[in-house]
Amino acid sequence: xxxxxxxxxxxxxxxxxxxxxxxxxxxxxxxxxxxxxxxxxxxxxxxxxxxxxxxxxxxxxxxxxxxxxxxxxxxxxxxxxxxxxxxxxxxxxxxxxxxxxxxxxxxxxxxxxxxxxxxxxxxxxxxxxxxxxxxxxxxxxxxxxxxxxxxxxxxxxxxxxxxxxxxxxxxxxxxxxxxxxxxxxxxxxxxxxxxxxxxxxxxxxxxxxxxxxxxxxxxxxxxxxxxxxx
Amino acid sequence: xxxxxxxxxxxxxxxxxxxxxxxxxxxxxxxxxxxxxxxxxxxxxxxxxxxxxxxxxxxxxxxxxxxxxxxxxxxxxxxxxxxxxxxxxxxxxxxxxxxxxxxxxxxxxxxxxxxxxxxxxxxxxxxxxxxxxxxxxxxxxxxxxxxxxxxxxxxxxxxxxxxxxxxxxxxxxxxxxxxxxxxxxxxxxxxxxxxxxxxxxxxxxxxxxxxxxxxxxxxxxxxxxxxxxx
DNA sequence: TTAATATGCGTAAAGTTTACGCAAAAATAA
DNA sequence: TTATTTTTGCGTAAACTTTACGCATATTAA
Numbered sequence: 001x002x003x004x005x006x007x008x009x010x011x012x013x014x015x016x017x018x019x020x021x022x023x024x025x026x027x028x029x030x031x032x033x034x035x036x037x038x039x040x041x042x043x044x045x046x047x048x049x050x051x052x053x054x055x056x057x058x059x060x061x062x063x064x065x066x067x068x069x070x071x072x073x074x075x076x077x078x079x080x081x082x083x084x085x086x087x088x089x090x091x092x093x094x095x096x097x098x099x100x101x102x103x104x105x106x107x108x109x110x111x112x113x114x115x116x117x118x119x120x121x122x123x124x125x126x127x128x129x130x131x132x133x134x135x136x137x138x139x140x141x142x143x144x145x146x147x148x149x150x151x152x153x154x155x156x157x158x159x160x161x162x163x164x165x166x167x168x169x170x171x172x173x174x175x176x177x178x179x180x181x182x183x184x185x186x187x188x189x190x191x192x193x194x195x196x197x198x199x200x201x202x203x204x205x206x207x208x209x210x211x212x213x214x215x216x217x218x219x220x221x222x223x224x225x226x227x228x229x230x
Numbered sequence: 231x232x233x234x235x236x237x238x239x240x241x242x243x244x245x246x247x248x249x250x251x252x253x254x255x256x257x258x259x260x261x262x263x264x265x266x267x268x269x270x271x272x273x274x275x276x277x278x279x280x281x282x283x284x285x286x287x288x289x290x291x292x293x294x295x296x297x298x299x300x301x302x303x304x305x306x307x308x309x310x311x312x313x314x315x316x317x318x319x320x321x322x323x324x325x326x327x328x329x330x331x332x333x334x335x336x337x338x339x340x341x342x343x344x345x346x347x348x349x350x351x352x353x354x355x356x357x358x359x360x361x362x363x364x365x366x367x368x369x370x371x372x373x374x375x376x377x378x379x380x381x382x383x384x385x386x387x388x389x390x391x392x393x394x395x396x397x398x399x400x401x402x403x404x405x406x407x408x409x410x411x412x413x414x415x416x417x418x419x420x421x422x423x424x425x426x427x428x429x430x431x432x433x434x435x436x437x438x439x440x441x442x443x444x445x446x447x448x449x450x451x452x453x454x455x456x457x458x459x460x
Numbered sequence: 461t462t463a464a465t466a467t468g469c470g471t472a473a474a475g476t477t478t479a480c481g482c483a484a485a486a487a488t489a490a
Numbered sequence: 491t492t493a494t495t496t497t498t499g500c501g502t503a504a505a506c507t508t509t510a511c512g513c514a515t516a517t518t519a520a
């Protein structure tokens with residue numbers, strides 16, 4: 001088989017974070033090169049001898065220094081035939097969740113700048129990154145309703161009201177607090193701690209934690225987390 | 231940015247068909263080349279100036295001559311670093327449904343042979359194609375429960391019992407005929423025709439057809455087809 | 461002390477799923 | 491012809507889930 005292919009293959013990571021009722025996205029701005037001064041997703045070209053996921057983890061480490069909580073392949077984008085003038089690029093996009101946007105981002109290097117943006121107020125993005133982000137957001141919304149990935153966006157211990165607000169914010173939907181609590185507790189994947197959160201006023205609330213062991217057990221049994229509510 | 235990347239990018243298509251209570255998969259056997267005498271998925275390398283989906287459609291046409299009813303991206307496989315001795319290959323897999331396995335496959339060419347196999351009795355496959363097929367089968371099972379793609383595996387007009395059998399076969403699950411019919415009819419996406427199917431014995435059954443217009447309308451409204459049943 | 465705010469428990473009505481009974485229409489066998 | 495078998499198609503009651511919402515409790519602010 002003759003093969004003179006001139007396509008390069010890259011990875012991009014959509015990193016979501018959540019803090020103070022806001023869904024955030026991690027973007028970088030390159031100081032040199034094709035992307036100079038444009039905000040873009042974390043990403044880069046795959047090396048000949050690394051797996052795709054290793055390329056994503058390497059780029060995340062190199063460009064931002066963060067450690068993600070959840071990572072899955074999203075979609076492969078390759079319809080934009082001339083995004084780069086030198087050659088065609090096909091990009092495998094990954095979808096990542098981190099449990100704090102307070103994580104120390106790699107100190108501004110000479111090469112680039114990393115920053116959290118609210119999903120509601122994104123800057124103009126390089127290439128087709130706006131489309132990729134929209135796809136990632138839809139996946140996040142869908143996945144949230146049948147897999148408890150919301151916990152990967154929260155600290156180890158959290159208030160029920162924080163979890164509830166996360167669902168409200170991401171799904172852009174009103175939720176009945178009492179029914180939400182009942183349903184989440186019925187899965188048996190969160191448990192109370194002895195500690196209390198320090199809210200300004202109102203009755204103090206217990207901190208809860210996610211029970212990953214129980215979650216893995218239920219998942220293996222094929223249990224479905226149908227998280228729908230009014 | 232320096233870039234000396236030596237990875238080639240390919241597409242593979244998992245084509246599912248259904249006939250006589252059997253889920254089938256379309257495979258090809260190449261007579262020459264790296265794949266000589268091994269059964270493999272339809273696929274090939276992407277050309278520099280075609281979109282990924284165009285590459286899939288071109289390969290389907292060239293290698294089998296069939297026209298598919300449904301096509302969506304499945305996953306990008308790229309962890310097998312030395313599947314081809316000449317260079318690394320990353321493959322974007324697509325998932326396809328056709329409404330008849332009686333479609334005329336491209337006449338055995340000098341280069342290859344195309345054939346339908348029952349999903350239950352697959353031959354040994356080239357590369358990591360067994361893993362890809364397993365992933366595709368899981369996607370088919372999942373998708374069947376929340377999107378009415380079963381119709382894309384049946385002829386334009388079908389018996390309710392055929393639809394029911396399709397669900398039983400693919401989901402590998404008992405279904406209560408009466409509850410199944412009630413639920414599918416409640417969506418309003420199938421309608422009776424005046425015609426009857428010709429079964430050997432028993433009460434003759436009406437032929438039904440899928441109402442795509444109604445389906446598109448409901449889909450736009452965000453309606454969910456929750457096809458679960460006992 | 462009173463008002464405001466947020467937590468946490470409970471319960472009834474509405475809706476959905478499950479389980480299953482049975483009549484009708486045809487082919488086949490007796 | 492008549493009974494038997496097969497498959498279709500309609501209906502209904504019990505079990506379960508979701509929705510809607512009332513209200514006591516624990517704290518801070520005024």
